[in-house]
Amino acid sequence: MRVRKRLCGVLVVFLFIQLLLLPVAEVRANAGPPNISAESAALIDVASGRILYSKNGDKKMRIASLTKTMTAIVAIEMGQLKDEVTVPPEAVGVEGSSIYLKKNEKLTLEELLYGLMLRSGNDAAVTVATHVGGSVPGFVYLMNEKAALIGMTHTNFTNPHGLDDSNMHYSTAEDMALLSAYALRNPVFRQIVSTKVKDISWEGEEYNRRLLNKNKLLHLYNGADGVKTGYTKLAKRCLASSATRDGRQLAAITLNAPDDWNDSAEMLDWGFRHFAMKEFVQYGETIQPEPAVTLKEGVQLVTTNAFRYPLKPEEIPDVTKRMVMSESVVTEKMNGQIIGFLQFHFRDQMIGQVPLKVQVDTPTWANTNEDTGADFWQQFWNLMAGGLFRA
Incomplete structure (x- = not known):
């Protein structure tokens, strides 16, 4: 009797465990799209440019400092990283995020790009724009020209930093996904946005500027390697993120996302789980x-x-x-x-x-020399001397 009761107990436990496992397997097999807080979002495969997921992806939105992705890639492609750049007066004291540039301070363009992307320096954005484009309006023209070339058909830039200065500065989650994928194919850009800590010069001070990347996902998500945070009072929380696993890189965009860190992780997980490179x-x-x-x-x-x-x-x-x-x-x-x-x-x-x-198809005895006939006979006589005529 006791043996029978024990066997029955073991069987009940076994069946209970199986019942628990079955729903989990079913949920994973039929998992729907990511459940995210963002008003607008998009997920892209970087190598192919395929949009894997979109939520209101073509809705025109404010993008805050995600703008600086375009600022950075235009500067990388059109400027010289080792150029010495002088900070213009109009860059000093720009509102919002700053790396505290001083008038006439000199830095390299590369240092400014780290200040732009890691600390989201609006003063760095104006300095970069003035140096590369000759003026802020000149640089904005280059930004919109690049957007058209990439295929960002629902985007318009009016400044290099993303501050809320006009209803005419906008993009969409899908357009920003295209931009992120384009920029991430550039090794210089990829190196900058994946950097967690960087020291750059600080003219007139006893120590360098230490830049800590604002992108917390670099610490929170396995394989994270970019891209850019963003926030203004009107745009709310925005995030461009990327991660690489098993040689595949995905990038996610969330706009007006109260829970942006978790949104990005959810989207990236979903993309890695449901898509494979064929x-x-x-x-x-x-x-x-x-x-x-x-x-x-x-x-x-x-x-x-x-x-x-x-x-x-x-x-x-x-x-x-x-x-x-x-x-x-x-x-x-x-x-x-x-x-x-x-x-x-x-x-x-x-x-x-x-x-x-x-x-x-080329015969194994042939080669690319012009005097093919002479080479053929030379090989023929070598063969004869080493074979047929050997005693």
Whole structure:
């Protein structure tokens, strides 16, 4: 009897544990979008530029100091990091966050960029803008020009710092995600925004400025490596964040987010959990042509780069590929030329294309010297002397 009771007890516990586990597995398999506080948000895969998640992502919003992402990348691309920059009078005492620049103080552009991105110095923003653009309006023109080139179609900048000076300074979460991904592909920008502590010069003082990055996510989230905090009375709390895990980098934008740190962590977790990079072709892979294309003997088509794209497992069958060629007959005279593309489509949208290069198979005995005939006979006689004529 006791043995039977013990067996029954063990069975009940076992079944109870199984019942507890089943709902957890079901929730993970059918997990919905992130539950976040932000009024507007977007999540992007940095390498591909695919928007993985959006909440009111195309709504025009104030973006506060997330503006400085654009200020920084324009300065990095158009300025010289080692340039000595003199602080102009108009930069001194700008309201809001500051690194306490003094009139006519000299710093390098690189030092100013650390002050801009780690401590969100509005005085640094004006100094950078004046140096790179010749004036603040001149630099703002460059900012909007870059926004158009990136594809930020719902964005307009009126200043380099993001202070609430006009209803005409705005962007969207999706546009800012595109900007963050673009900037994070730049190694200088990536190094700056992932830095937790930086010392820069402080002219006239006995010690350097010590800059502590305001982005707490660098300490709170595993793999966090950027990007920028932001706050004004009208924009409320804004955050651009990024993280890299297993070689994949995601970036998240939250605008007017009372719980921004947790919002970002939730979004990044969701993106890493539900999307994986699917490789469709490798670099140098031989591609079989479509029936309408004829390859002469000894000629093949190879890819000039790989193509990978972030997808949910259930989305993979929705990716199709097609070959677009400029020639219907491919001969050895086209060796080394790009004559077409292998295009990839996800549902009704093209997500990428890989150039196809003509490659001619070369016999193992041949080489690239012009006097191929002489080289052939030299190899022939060497072979004969070392083989057939040996006693």
